[in-house]
Amino acid sequence: MADQPNPFSDFTKFIEQFKVPGVDLSTIMESGRKDLEALAEANKAAYQGLQALARKQGEVLTEAMQKIQDAAKHATGMPSEAKSADVAREAYKRTLAHMKEMAEIVRNSNAEAMTKVTDRAIEHLQDLKKMIQPK
Numbered sequence: 001m002a003d004q005p006n007p008f009s010d011f012t013k014f015i016e017q018f019k020v021p022g023v024d025l026s027t028i029m030e031s032g033r034k035d036l037e038a039l040a041e042a043n044k045a046a047y048q049g050l051q052a053l054a055r056k057q058g059e060v061l062t063e064a065m066q067k068i069q070d071a072a073k074h075a076t077g078m079p080s081e082a083k084s085a086d087v088a089r090e091a092y093k094r095t096l097a098h099m100k101e102m103a104e105i106v107r108n109s110n111a112e113a114m115t116k117v118t119d120r121a122i123e124h125l126q127d128l129k130k131m132i133q134p135k
Helices: 009-016 025-074 081-132
Strands: none
Touching: 025 081
16 A cells, blocks of 8 residues: 555645644644554455355355265165265264354454554554654
8 A cells, every 4th residue: 555645645735734833743644544554454354354255155055066966966766864864964064164164264354354453553552652742
């Protein structure tokens, strides 16, 4: 985002016309820009997590449909109860593994987004501390 033009530059020039002693408006505007940048990065991380989740759900659905097709092709009459129980047990295990993997995708995405916001909040507090110190 550093290579993009600063949308606040014109506004900053306008505000700086009204100098207030002890207030550095350019620093305040820069801080606001960084806040928006951090939010954009957090949203990007969340969006990428949702994309990964959607891809995983597609994979799970494709796998399930393939298993159904394979079972239908190889079905010769009624399967035995033991075979049915094994198929059900395996399907249950795969489903749990997929659910765990999807939960991990969501957790990682949320953690990354929250880290970006938290890092910026800490930086923002440090900026505020610098702004209120006498010069």
